[in-house]
Amino acid sequence: MKSxxxxxxxxxxxxxxxxxxxxIFQCVYWFVPNIFTSTTKNIPGNVSEIETFRKEVDSLRLVEIENRKPKIYPFNPNYITDYKGYTLGMTNExxxxxxKFRETNQWVNSAKQFQQVTKVxxxxxxxxxxxxxxxEWVTNPKPKSQGYSNSYSNSTEEKTFDQKIDLNSASTTQLRKxxxxxxxxxExxxxYRDKFNGGFAADIExxxxxxxxxxxxxxxxxxFTVKNPRAIKKFNLNTATRDELVTIQYIDYEIAHHIIEERALRDGFDSLEDLTKVEDFPIKKFEIIKLYLHL
Incomplete structure (x- = not known):
């Protein structure tokens, strides 16, 4: 046994x-759980602070999201574009x-009619x-009064050019009739007339x-009609450069590029109406754009 x-x-x-x-392992086994327990006792206070901080962050995030939303300003629903309708929340249909309703030259004059047309x-x-x-003439229509001497006649009889007043010299008083x-x-x-040196160039404006x-x-x-139109610099559609085309209202560099491309494919335009076949051309503004072009 001694061995x-x-x-x-x-x-x-x-x-x-x-x-x-x-x-050492015994000490760790007995003392470490006590450390975890004591730490856990302090957690509720920290959780409360964290929760308060989280709520503040969430509220600030909601404020930022609200600020980033596009703000809606008063607008005429007759001129809602695809992008405007999308931002408002309208469907493509x-x-x-x-x-399609506007293409028939009809106008929406009330919220109820807007719903009837769009079916929102x-x-x-x-x-x-x-x-x-x-x-204003829709929201506050003026009553038609018979025999009112200060207003122009509503008769359908067309006046001659000489009988009409020059739109470039008409006063607000005359227009309000x-x-x-x-x-x-x-006003x-x-x-609008005063924006240009020489006033209106044509009635279409x-x-x-x-x-x-x-x-x-x-x-x-x-x-009224434009009797003394302002002078407009016109460009030959078949020779105008891109830099000349972009000086025309509603023509940007992209549309000018498409016009020149289409002109090259056609070996020149035969008429100004051919512009309506150019990609992305603003057809609704054709009559205005036509004032600045010739062949």
Whole structure:
């Protein structure tokens, strides 16, 4: 038995090392859980602070998202473009219905009529209809009074060129005698005229004035016309450069590039109407663009 308890120095060191390792593991086993427990006790306070901080971050994020949303300003629903309709939340079918209605030269004059044409839902209409802004002659129509001597006749008889008043010298008072032209519209007509040195170049430029419907424009043209048009620099469509074309209203560099491409393919345009076949050409503004071109 004695031989079992006799160890060399090296063996004794090994036994002591083994005992030390066992004691260390025992200490870790007993004390480390107590550390975790004490740390866990402090967590609720930290969780509360973290939750408060998270709520602040979420609220700031919501504010930023709200600020990034496109703001809606008053607009005339008759001029809703594809992009405008998309940002408002209209479907492609609803936008197409509106465009087809407008192509027939008809106008939407109320929120109810807008819904009848586009077939939008009641909830959507209630959201956007407060932003609808119709021309003054629609929202505040002037009663037709018979025998009113200060207004121009509404007769369908067409006046001669000499009988009409020059649009480039007409006053706001004269313009307001036309049914449908109020104070604001008459001021817009004069303001547009004053933007150019020489005034209007042609009657078609009346269509550029916001708020003037086709019906009102026709009434204006019954009594007014451009007798002394402003001078316009015209470009030959078959020789004009890209830099010359982009000086024309509604023609940018991309459209100018398409015009030159189409001109090369056709070996020259035969008529100004051929422009309507150019890719991305603004067909609705053709009559305005035509003022600056010739063949």
């Amino acid at each position: 079992h308890f006799l160890f060399t120095n090296q063996q004794r060191n090994g036994i002591f090392l083994l005992l030390a390792v066992i004691v 609803e936008i197409d219905r509106l465009h 839902s009641d909830s959507f209409l209630s959201t956007i209809s407060p932003y609808f802004k119709f021309p 036309v049914y449908g032209v109020g104070e604001k519209l008459s 817009r007509i004069i303001a 009346l269509s550029e004035i916001w708020g003037l419907s086709l019906e009102v424009i026709e009434r204006i043209q019954n009594d």
